[in-house]
Amino acid sequence: MYSQGLIGADDKTAEDQAFLDAFQKRIDAEEKIEPNDPMPAAYRSTLIRMIGQHAHSEIVGMLPEGNWITRAPSLRRKVALLAKVQDEGGHGLYLYSAAETLGVSREQMTEELLSGKAKYSSIFNYPTPTWADIGTIGWLVDGAAIMNQVPLCRCSYGPYARAMIRVCKEESFHQRQGYELVQNLCAGTTEQKAMAQDSLNRWWWPSLMMFGPSDTDSQHSDLSMKWKIKRFTNDELRQKFVDATVPQAKLIGLSMPDADLKWNADKNNGQGGYDFGAIDWDEFWRVVKGHGMMNKDRIKARKKAWDDGAWVREAAQAYAKKQNTQVAAA
């Protein structure tokens, strides 16, 4: 699934100018930075935060869709959904591994998620009350993720960039699968089509918020762009997403819940694009700060899985220790 436009990043670093210049030279030459290479402390901490937020988003993102695994309406849909949610878990695993190359452990990151210190994409704090939400999430949320993640395949940090290549292939499949699900509902009964429209109405604006605050309010983009962690600004990516998605909705007979949405031939340097209405940033910050409908339930579910599973992890460690002792004694 995806991390949101980065929330919070370091914009100060302590290295001397010669070190920073040498590092920038490597970045400008499009060299990949690898785990053992020297790097500014702020580069490291920004990446840890960004990859961590991305990994947590994958893990928390398993919950809203997982909500429908046992209720999927056909066996084909059931296996597709199960495989998709499993893919998200797999993405979480590679991303935690990528973050570990920067010197932080998965346990540490998990604790930060459970304590509320670490952020994850605010989109997952919205509920999935209907089956149509499973299609809409694939279509819009994974669609937005692709917009954000394709440029991350060229991120300057090698392990993150490489993880993104595989993740993007899978996300692209999820996006098409989600769209196909919604398309199928739109071609179905009146009730099914209404279910699809209602779902789009609920997810459209939160999907636009996934790209993070507007460039004018985002304090951290500059350094992330200079270090080629990010390649496009939040607003550039959001515009690309709107331009790609609006025609997809039209094609299947759905309307976007935005009265101000209209084609503007002058946009995008004369290539044309959609103007769209104002995003409710108060809602965005409210959800980021923990007041979305599902924030508390999501963390509670993750905490329950972690706490209920403690005895299993302890047993696995105790068993491994016994085995090692036996091997050593032999």
Place this chain on the structure above:
Amino acid sequence: MSAPLLHTVVQIADDHLISGHRLSEWCGHAPMLEEDLSMPNMALDLIGQARTLYSYAARLENKGRTEDDFAYLRTDREYQNCLLVERPNTDFAHTMLRQLYFATYMKFFWESMHESSDETLSALSHKAIKEISYHVRHCGEWVVRLGDGTTESAEKMSDAVQALHPYTEELFEVDESRQHGIDKGIFPDHANLKTQWQNTIDAIFVQAKLTLPEIGFAQTGGRKGLHTEDFGMLLAQLQYLPRAYPGASW
């Protein structure tokens, strides 16, 4: 159409769907991320096999039903899975033991099915055996780790054995239809399967430091459509959408 064959194929399909469904309930809630991947993986294998078996049942029946008609539009009295697979997840120890019991049975079942006189089932057995052998290994390793891990895990494992062992007898139950299939060389001899199953479980229990309980009375009934109360709730979730929107295509 062979009515006895259809009957048994549906039973086996039901075992797989319900077993896969129970495992899928863990997705996103497992004790560690690796298990959030491996339990859905096993669920996908089992539901995939169920789909093949329901489709085969639909062909045998030849009345225009689909895999989804079998899964979504039968009542609990029509479902014929064994009781073991419908038992609730309870905790990770119960889940791993339940899957080990079932997978071990299916492993020897599919192994024998390579020689089945039924070509469709014999072909399926070659794919299924690879998948189910992994389930036996994965769940067997967990049963050993938990049985010989900490005091707490050993207690939980032992509780799981007490709770689930009475349901294992039903795996080897042979009704009239199954006996018909055995006589025709379609299905394997179940007495032999039981010996193989018992030997494997015994060996795992030795490593796991677990003891086999005395079963006062074996719990059966699923093959006749008589299920535990938890099963009604499982079906209510599974069948919710097709029941709420009759005739809709998804």
